[in-house]
Amino acid sequence: MDITRSTVFVPGATSGIGLALALRLQARGSTVIVGGRRAALLDEIVAAHPGIDAVRVDTADPESIEAARREVLERHPALDAVVAMAGIMEPEDWTTDDFLATAERTVVTNLLGPIRLAAAFLPHLRTRTGSAFVTVSSGLAHVPLAVTPTYNATKAAVHRLSEGIRLQLEPAGVQVIEIVPPAVRTALMPGQEDSPIAMPLDAFADEVVELLSARPDAHEILVEGVKFLRFAETSGAYDATVARLNATDPHAA
Structure with a gap:
């Protein structure tokens, strides 16, 4: 992925x-x-x-993904990269009786979302030289x-999914890149923006972009803070x- 000249949907x-x-x-x-969504x-x-x-x-809605595909490709036919970034992180307590709705919502957004985005955009990406699905x-x-x-569980599935589809898609000309964040100071979970253990957002984003620039053929993007x-x-x-x-901050990764 050449970040100096890609056309990227995020x-x-x-x-x-x-x-x-x-x-x-x-x-x-x-x-x-x-x-x-907003x-x-x-x-x-x-x-x-x-x-x-x-x-x-809205990556939880198949019709919304299809409408977005049409709009993106109509306005940007040179699209050659999609970054499946959307995700949610919510606490659950499986010792109670009311965790199912949260679990289902998480699976739809974090796992079905990237799968549906891939289904929508891969037919186009396969036609573009040097394309990438992230x-x-x-x-x-x-x-x-x-x-x-x-x-x-959904993030473990995304990891293994990335490994599997890479084997199929790279021979077809589509690079698969997996970004692996640690805890980052964002609003993903309550209190995470101020967590002293979480990585500052700017530092994380800067390191990711430097790694993408230095290793355009990378399979995984691992900042130092996630390697442990x-x-x-x-x-x-x-x-x-x-x-x-x-035993430490619940937003530690």
């Missing part, structure tokens, strides 16, 4: 990591289209950042946080890392 880019990366990709030379926020982003385009999309997993794909079991989670099992530190993670 669903889930009205705030947090998605917006931070979208702005940096634009600054590096990419044409960027941000996507999100039209007012999209209008604000377009007004504040000349050159960025915006398309409304997934976003989490350090929690590799070490579980007790309060978010379904979030952990990503490699906990293979390093023999899994049990200690699980204990450390769950």
